[in-house]
Amino acid sequence: MQEYTRKERGFGETEKDLPGSITKITSKFPVRDKLYGALALLGNKNPWRRSITAEDTVWLLDNTAYRNERTGRWEAEFVAAMFSQHTSCTVLDVVTTVAKKIGLEDHDPAYKTLEERLYPFLQSIKPATQLDVLYKGQSRMRLGPSGVNGIASELRALPGGRDGEVVTTSARVPQGANGILEMKTVFADAEGWGIVSDIDDTIKITQTSDPIGILRTTFLDEPQPAPGMPELYKHINSLLRDTSAWFYLSASPYNLYPFLREFRDQHFPHGTIILRDSSWMSVQGLLTTLTLGTEEYKVDRLEKMHSWLPRRKMIFIGDSTQSDPEAYGEIYRRHPEWVKVILIRKVEDIAAIGIEDKNDPERFEKAFKDVPREAWHVFSDPETCREVVEAALTFIHFVPSRSDVPYELIYWGGIPGRGEFIRLALEEGGADYTDTAHTEKGNEQVLAQIKEDNFGDDVNPPPLAPPILRHGDLLISQTPNILLYLAPRLGLVPDAVEDPDALYRVNGLALTALDGLSNEVHDTHHPIASGLYYEDQKDEAVRRSKDFVQNRLPKFLGYFERVLVGKASGDGPWLYGGQLTFADLVLFQCIEGLNFAFPKAILAAQSAGKYINVFKLHKAVQERPKIKAYLDSDRRQPFSMGIYRYYPELDLDQSSLPDSGPNP
Numbered sequence: 017m018q019e020y021t022r023k024e025r026g027f028g029e030t031e032k033d034l035p036g037s038i039t040k041i042t043s044k045f046p047v048r049d050k051l052y053g054a055l056a057l058l059g060n061k062n063p064w065r066r067s068i069t070a071e072d073t074v075w076l077l078d079n080t081a082y083r084n085e086r087t088g089r090w091e092a093e094f095v096a097a098m099f100s101q102h103t104s105c106t107v108l109d110v111v112t113t114v115a116k117k118i119g120l121e122d123h124d125p126a127y128k129t130l131e132e133r134l135y136p137f138l139q140s141i142k143p144a145t146q147l148d149v150l151y152k153g154q155s156r157m158r159l160g161p162s163g164v165n166g167i168a169s170e171l172r173a174l175p176g177g178r179d180g181e182v183v184t185t186s187a188r189v190p191q192g193a194n195g196i197l198e199m200k201t202v203f204a205d206a207e208g209w210g211i212v213s214d215i216d217d218t219i220k221i222t223q224t225s226d227p228i229g230i231l232r233t234t235f236l237d238e239p240q241p242a243p244g245m246p247e248l249y250k251h252i253n254s255l256l257r258d259t260s261a262w263f264y265l266s267a268s269p270y271n272l273y274p275f276l277r278e279f280r281d282q283h284f285p286h287g288t289i290i291l292r293d294s295s296w297m298s299v300q301g302l303l304t305t306l307t308l309g310t311e312e313y314k315v316d317r318l319e320k321m322h323s324w325l326p327r328r329k330m331i332f333i334g335d336s337t338q339s340d341p342e343a344y345g346e347i348y349r350r351h352p353e354w355v356k357v358i359l360i361r362k363v364e365d366i367a368a369i370g371i372e373d374k375n376d377p378e379r380f381e382k383a384f385k386d387v388p389r390e391a392w393h394v395f396s397d398p399e400t401c402r403e404v405v406e407a408a409l410t411f412i413h414f415v416p417s418r419s420d421v422p423y424e425l426i427y428w429g430g431i432p433g434r435g436e437f438i439r440l441a442l443e444e445g446g447a448d449y450t451d452t453a454h455t456e457k458g459n460e461q462v463l464a465q466i467k468e469d470n471f472g473d474d475v476n477p478p479p480l481a482p483p484i485l486r487h488g489d490l491l492i493s494q495t496p497n498i499l500l501y502l503a504p505r506l507g508l509v510p511d512a513v514e515d516p517d518a519l520y521r522v523n524g525l526a527l528t529a530l531d532g533l534s535n536e537v538h539d540t541h542h543p544i545a546s547g548l549y550y551e552d553q554k555d556e557a558v559r560r561s562k563d564f565v566q567n568r569l570p571k572f573l574g575y576f577e578r579v580l581v582g583k584a585s586g587d588g589p590w591l592y593g594g595q596l597t598f599a600d601l602v603l604f605q606c607i608e609g610l611n612f613a614f615p616k617a618i619l620a621a622q623s624a625g626k627y628i629n630v631f632k633l634h635k636a637v638q639e640r641p642k643i644k645a646y647l648d649s650d651r652r653q654p655f656s657m658g659i660y661r662y663y664p665e666l667d668l669d670q671s672s673l674p675d676s677g678p679n680p
Contacts, residue, residue, distance in 0.1 A: 064144065065144055065145065065146050065160065065161045066142075066144060066145050066146070067145065067146055067147075067148075068098060068142075068145060068146075068147055068187075068189045068190065068193055069190060069193065070189075070190040070191060070192030070193055071100060071101050071102065071192065071193075072098060072099065072100055072101060072142060072145075072189070072193050073098070073099050073100070073101050073139060073193070073194055073195040074096060074097070074098055074147060074187050074189060074193060074194075074195040074196070074197060075096065075097040075098075075195050075196045075270075075273055075274065076095075076096050076149065076185065076186075076187055076195075076196055076197065076198060076199035077095040077096070077097070077196075077199060077273060077288075077289065078199050078200045078201070078202075078277075078286070078287075078288055078289065079092045079093055079094060079095065079199065079200075079201050079202075079288055080092065080201070080202050080203075080204050080261055080263070080288045080324070081174055081177055081183075081201050081202065081203045081204065082204055082205075082206075082324040082325055083205060083206050085206075085323075085326060089173055089174075090173070090174040090175075090176060090177050090203065091171055091172060091173045091174060092171070092172060092174060092201055093169060093170070093171050093172075094149075094157070094159055094168075094169070094170055094171075094172050094185075095167065095168070095169045096147050096149075096159050096160070096162070096167070096168045096169075096187075097162075097166055097167050097168075097270055097273070098141075098142040098145045098147060098160075098162050098166050098167075098168065099139045099140055099141045099142045099166045100139055100140040100141075100142060101139065101194065102139070102140060103135070103138040103139050103140060104140050105138055107131065107134075107135070107138055110134060110137075110138060111127065111130055111131050111134055114130065114134060114231060114235060115127065115130055117228065117231060118228055118231045118232050118235070118236060119228075120236070126236055129235075129236060130235050130236055133234065133235045133236075133275060134235055136271045136272070136274070136275075137271050141162075141165060141166030142162060142166050143161075143162055143163060143164050143165070143166055144161045144162065145160055145161055145162045145166070145168075146158055146159065146160035146161050146162075146168070147159045147160050147168065147187060147188075147189070148187075148188040149185050149186065149187050149188060150185065150186050150188055151174075151183070151185045151201075152183045152184065152185070153184070153186075155175060156188075157172060157185075165293050167270065167293050174201075177201075177203040178203060178205075179203055179204065179205035179208070179259040180202075180203060180204075180259035181202075181203040182200050182201070182202050182203075183200070183201045183203070184198060184199070184200060184201075185198070185199050185200075185201060186198045186199075196273075196274060196277070200286070202261065202286070202287075202288070204259065204260075204261035204324075204325060204328070205259065206325070206327045206328070207327050207328060208259050208260055208261070208328055208329070209256055209260045209261075209328060209329050209330070209331070209409065210260060210261040210262070210263065210321075210325055210328040210329070210330045210331070211252065211256075211260065211261070211262050211263065211287070211330070211331045211333065212263045212265050212318065212321065212330060212331070212332050212333070213249075213262070213263070213264050213265070213284075213287075213332075213333040213334075214264075214265060214266060214333065214334040214335060214338070214340050215264050215265075215266035215268065215276060215289075216266060216267070216268060216335075216337075216338070217242065217335045217337045217338070217361070217363050218242065218245070218333060218334050218335040218340070218361055219241055219242055219245045219246075219249070219264075219283070219284060219333075220233075220239055220240070220241060220242065220276075220279060221233060221239075221240045221241070221242055222234070234272065234275075239275070239279045241279075241283045241284075242361065242398075243398075244397065244398035244399060245283075245284075245361075245398055246283045246284060247398065248398040248399075248401055248402065248405075249284050249285055250285075251402055251405070252331070252405055252409075253285045255405065255406065255409045256409065261287070261288075261325060261328065262285050262286065262287025262288070263287055263288050263289075263290060263321060264276070264280060264284075264287050264288070264289045264290065265290045265314060265317055265318070265321075266289070266290070266291055266292075267291075267292055267310040267313060267314070267338065268291050268292065269291060269292050269293070270291045270292065270293050272291065273289065273291060276289055276291070277289060290317055292313060310338045310339045310343070311339035311342045311343045311346075314339065314340070314343035315343050315346050315347060318343065318344075318347045319347070319350075322347070322351055322354055326351075326354060328354070329354070329356045329408075330354055330355050330356060331356060331357045331358075331359070331405065331408060332344045332347075332355060332357070332358045332359070333358075333359045333360075333361075334358075334359070334360055334361070335360060335361040335362075335363050336360055336361065336362050336363050336374045336375050336379075336394070337363045337374060340360060341358075341360055341379065341380055341383035341384065342383045344358045344360075344383075344392075345358075345383040345384045345385065345387055345392075348384070348387045348391065349385075349386055349387065352387075355391070356391070356408050357391060357392075357393070357404060357405065357408045358384070358387070358391060358392040358393070359392075359393050359395065359401050359404065359405075360380065360392065360393070360394045360395070361395060361396075361398075362375050362394050362395060362396050363375070364396060380392070380394055388514065390514045391514075403516075406516070407512055407516030408512060408516075409512075421487060421488040422447075422448040422449055422450060423442060423447055423448070423449035423450075423485060423486070423487050423502075424449065424450050424451075424452075424485070424486040424487070425438055425439065425442065425449055425450070425451045425452065425453075425483060425484075425485060426452050426461055426462055426465060426482055426483065426484035426485070426486065427451070427452060427453055427462065427482045427483045427484070428453065428458075428459060428462055428482060429452070429453040429454070429458050429459055429653075430453070430653065430656065431653060431655075431656055431657060431658035432605075432609075432652075432653045432654075432655060432658060433482075433483075433658040433659060434482075434483050434495045434534075434659065435451075435453065435482065435483040436605055436653075437483075437495050437499065437530075437601065437602055437605055438483050438485065438495065438498050438499065438502070439451065439646075439651070440601040440604070440605055440643065440646070441499055441502050441503070441506060441508055441598050441601055442502070442506070443642050443643060443645075443646040444506070444508065444596070444601060444640060444642050444643055445502065445505070445506025445507060445508060446506075446642060447502075447506055451651070453653065454651065462482050462484075465478070465479055465482070465484055466478075466479060466480065466481055466482070472491075473491075475489070476489075476490070476491040476492075479491070479492075479493035480493065481493065483495055483498060485498045485501070485502075487501075495530065496523065496526060496527055496530060499523075499526060499598050499602070500519070500523055502598070503519065503522070503523075503597070503598045504519065508596070508597050508598040508601070509522050509597050509598065510522075510592075510593045510595060510597075515593060518592065518593060518597075521584070521592055522591070522592050522593075522597045522598065522599045523599075525576075525579065525591050525592060525597075525599035525602075525603075526598055526599040526602045528572070528575065528576075529572070529576070529599065529602045529603045529606050530602060530606075532568060532571070532572035532575075533569075533572050533603070533606035533607075533609075533610060534606055534609070534659055536564060536568055537564070537606075537609065537610065537613060537659060537660060538659045539560060540557060540560050540561040540564050540613075540666060541557050541561075541661050541663060541666065542557070543556045543557055543559075543560040544556055550661075550663070554665070557663070557666060558665055558666060561614075561666040561668060562668055565614060565617045565668050569610070569614070569617060569621070570621070570626075573621060573626075573627045573630055574626070574627070576591070576603060576627075576629075576630050576633075577626065577627045577628075577629055577630050579591055579592075580629035580630065580632075580633065581629060588636075589629065589632045589633045589635075589636040590633065590636075591603065591633070596636075596637070596640070600633060600636075600637055601637060601643075603630070603633060603634075604633070604634050604637035604638070604643075607630070607631070607634045608634075608655075608660075609655065609659060609660030610660070612655040612660050612662055613655075613660040613661060613662055613666070613667075614666070614667055614668070615662075615667060616667050616668065617667070617668060
């Protein structure tokens with residue numbers, strides 16, 4: 017498709033009339049610079065290096081620091097571009113040539129803008145040059161020597177940092193040297209979110225399908241953001257935590273870095289700009305880099321980003337004019353766990369040959385082969401992306417980076433109680449956790465949390481009662497609240513990208529089970545007051561239990577049977593979406609407790625044959641490998657005097673259960 021567009025739009029003819037490599041078209045290029053260019057091929061082994069002078073230009077490029085997956089230490093790729101403030105060619109000749117191609121009249125005031133933007137393509141590069149910088153205002157580093165293209169790019173270990181921190185590095189250069197002499201390093205820890213955005217025709221109008229359009233929008237026109245994209249990015253940024261990493265990946269050459277950096281700062285969130293380095297001192301190269309080999313280039317750079325931040329959840333944003341769909345689709349197939357959402361802007365505001373083919377639905381289907389349909393979205397109006405992005409970010413505030421910190425369950429020993437609902441989730445999720453029920457003086461830890469002189473800490477209010485969960489610096493209580501926190505972390509709810517509302521639907525099912533088959537069961541043996549002994553309210557307990565067995569129990573069992581028969585439950589024995597969720601674990605534990613407290617009633621319910629799917633679910637959970645191992649272990653505490661209690665006088669001998677009635 018790239019070759020087709022180039023041929024139909026006459027890219028070759030346009031390039032033929034533009035200046036190529038400046039080093040080839042001029043005889044004024046200094047012999048000394050040619051020698052340094054040859055020595056630059058030796059890389060770091062080059063013994064003859066030069067330093068920045070007062071007549072040079074330096075660009076320090078913003079970067080992103082990450083933790084090395086092997087060592088756990090912070091590191092970052094530092095990139096500096098170095099070249100002379102002077103040029104070895106006749107600037108007027110080049111400016112006149114480009115002005116003629118884009119139809120600029122002689123003596124047009126825009127000539128000044130054209131010259132300013134062309135100049136970075138004409139300046140003499142500085143190969144084999146080293147640069148001293150000051151990191152964080154105190155640590156001195158030396159970058160370089162630069163390569164044959166005048167760029168120094170090297171990986172550096174950093175002394176330290178914290179997620180989301182921004183550190184400044186400044187160039188130490190002689191007075192008179194100019195350029196971008198300060199850069200920002202953003203620290204991005206292993207987990208969280210990241211955004212990779214294309215630039216040309218994704219967030220900036222460039223007209224990459226038209227050679228003259230590229231020249232005009234790059235060298236002459238005031239850069240214009242794509243309609244609605246600044247607002248979309250601002251919205252995304254408002255949803256993200258401050259520690260999210262932004263990248264702008266473009267096929268544009270490094271020559272345009274100051275131009276694109278200023279554009280980014282005016283309209284979009286700060287982020288690392290990654291550009292091609294293949295067209296220094298070549299105006300022709302601008303058209304070439306934007307239209308040839310873009311898919312291979314982007315796949316290569318995305319692989320590098322993946323090596324930096326393999327555990328982040330990424331959102332890719334691109335457009336249909338270049339090879340963004342193909343590149344993003346390829347990376348998804350390689351790393352499906354990394355890419356969560358792909359957004360492709362369907363460019364329709366360019367009257368250029370080839371656009372219709374580029375927007376053909378079959379093209380997108382082919383590009384995203386084997387990529388779940390829910391994971392990619394083609395749009396014309398950026399407003400339609402908000403819901404897609406919000407779905408992907410549903411858990412952003414629920415999932416801070418505490419993956420390496422074990423969970424601590426704080427609950428009474430000797431009874432399974434409400435803590436058992438949480439234990440089942442932790443066991444099924446394979447979580448690393450401790451449980452005060454099995455630790456020495458564990459009950460004292462519970463009492464310390466709920467005593468009247470505990471006022472909490474700076475961020476956590478005191479809990480009223482267990483169960484309590486500690487995870488890092490977070491302390492939360494209430495069974496359903498804890499399950500809501502754990503579910504997305506432990507894979508006990510469908511993925512938010514594929515089903516953004518699943519968490520709330522599943523939570524509704526879990527709350528229903530806890531209300532009717534746990535809380536109401538507790539009230540059968542304590543119908544008057546929790547502070548009274550059972551013997552003090554025994555008669556009322558018998559009456560309450562009779563109503564529960566005859567009316568409430570069949571009502572809730574009947575409800576969950578309807579849920580399991582319904583379409584939303586999906587395939588298999590589960591309550592929602594065809595997969596096990598925390599609601600299934602809650603219902604399982606409720607049936608377990610009911611079988612202890614009301615064995616006759618549960619036997620009658622099974623014999624009635626009205627709740628076949630409910631008991632199939634119970635058996636399916638019981639046979640889960642991790643659950644089975646837990647149930648067979650000494651970590652599983654027997655029922656005794658907790659929520660579910662057995663009293664013979666409450667175990668009513670019902671030979672059958674009536675259908676659920678109209679009771680609220």
